[in-house]
Amino acid sequence: MELVEQLIARAKANKQRIVLPEGTEERTLKAANQILTDGVADLIILGNVDEIHELAKQWGLGNIDKATIIDPATSPKKEEYAELLAELRKKKGMTIEEARKKVLDPLYFGCMIIKSGDADGQLAGARNTTGNVLRPALQIIKTAPGITCVxxxxxxxxxxxxxxxxxxxxxxxxxxxxxxxxxxxxxxxxxxxxxxxxxxxxxxxxxxxxxxxxxxxxxxxxxxxxxxxxxxxxxxxxxxxxxxxxxxxxxxxxxxxxxxxxxxxxxxxxxxxxxxxxxxxxxxxxxxxxxxxxAIGPILQGIARPVNDLSRGCSIDDVYKMIAITANQAIAAKENS
Missing domain, CATH: 3.40.50.10750 (Isocitrate/Isopropylmalate dehydrogenase-like)
Known part of the structure; x- marks a missing residue:
């Protein structure tokens, strides 16, 4: 597994901020704890703050406090993000009311954090379908220059x-x-x-x-x-x-x-x-x-900033590796932009 070790070492040497929108999902939270313990990436975990702390305590995850934990419903940025989303989707007829509802969805909120420059990548899919993971990424972050096909x-x-x-x-x-x-x-x-x-x-x-x-x-x-x-x-x-x-x-x-x-x-x-x-x-x-x-992946490609999709049957180890991969893609995206 020499390659996986190289991936982790590269991520540690140039820490990226990765969003995990499924913050109350067991495998995601356990992998996040290990990532924070090993210093592989800086994490932004989305979900109900009290619930995440309670689950971390229940599962003995002592390092979850090292993450930034945000509840989209109570975030002071939700109105700012709603306005930005409404502006981005104006041509598609999105109203500010619709945008306010959308940003409460952690998958949308996470992409808004990336769009605003406060995070470098996102990983989800342990609970969500590929379509649900991809939709906000394509609407908000969009495809890389010269690419139309994800x-x-x-x-x-x-x-x-x-x-x-x-x-x-x-x-x-x-x-x-x-x-x-x-x-x-x-x-x-x-x-x-x-x-x-x-x-x-x-x-x-x-x-x-x-x-x-x-x-x-x-x-x-x-x-x-x-x-x-x-x-x-x-x-x-x-x-x-x-x-x-x-x-x-x-x-x-x-x-x-x-x-x-x-x-x-x-x-x-x-x-x-x-x-x-x-x-x-x-x-x-x-x-x-x-x-x-x-087989490690799928690794989604063609999006301007990395947004990756987990299989709903993923293991804690899969989530850990995919966080490291997302971080490596984020490093490369910055080098190439």
Missing amino acids: SGAMLLLTHAPECGDNGVLVMGDVAVTPVPDANQLAQIAVCTARTAKAVAGIDPRVAMLSFSTKGSAKHEVVDKVVEALGIAKELDPTLKIDGELQADAALVPSVGASKAPGSEIAGKANVLVVPSLEVGNIGYKLVQRLGHAT
Whole structure:
């Protein structure tokens, strides 16, 4: 787990302020206590202050007091945030009354803290659906410059040191966009490469995957991947990227050399971009279950400031790692802005 240790060390060295809107959720509060104990991030926990203190006492969480605990319902900033939200959503017809109701929702309140510059990222989803976590992020924080498509990457720590970067690979999109068009697929490639750099600390070598390698098969879904490759190169001319490649041609040097001679990515890819969400979701779960790989994520990407979504089946350890990942993304977002 060397990579996870590096993530935690980077977060400790440059502490970010991360919002946890699900402040009374058991796994979230227990992970938060450990994060504060280890000094990984500064936390803003949202919820009823008395209830959070009572739960912390009940579960023996002695370091929760090190967090900033805010109840959106009693916060002196709620009117200021409501006015800002109404202004941001004015074109969509939001009234000040609606905005006042919305900011009482911790998921909205947390995004308003980030929008106001008082926090760097947010993590939720132990109790909420992906849609609920993403909606306020897209309405308030919005997408990163030049990006219109939000996607999710999975960090795969495999037992195949000969693949990727010593067995570490990043795959996208595994979480958000079911059938991306060529333009969206290109954005997913660029964002997944950025995530690989920000989170895994690797120099991204991106393979656009398909069931064809360099024209070995003809089909409109292959054409989409080829078109996306061209757009991705325009979006980021510095990106090391190639396609279309079959998975073995992307990962195995001998196969890459025979199927795609002269490619600087074939056989050396550490970032895998799949043509659809169906492929991504099935693919990473097969690697995880059959290959006993550790899958960390999904790590949401494409939002101007990191907002991450937990699985509702997450463990305390998952929450802890995702706080560290969110902090790493926040560090990278500041460096790139």
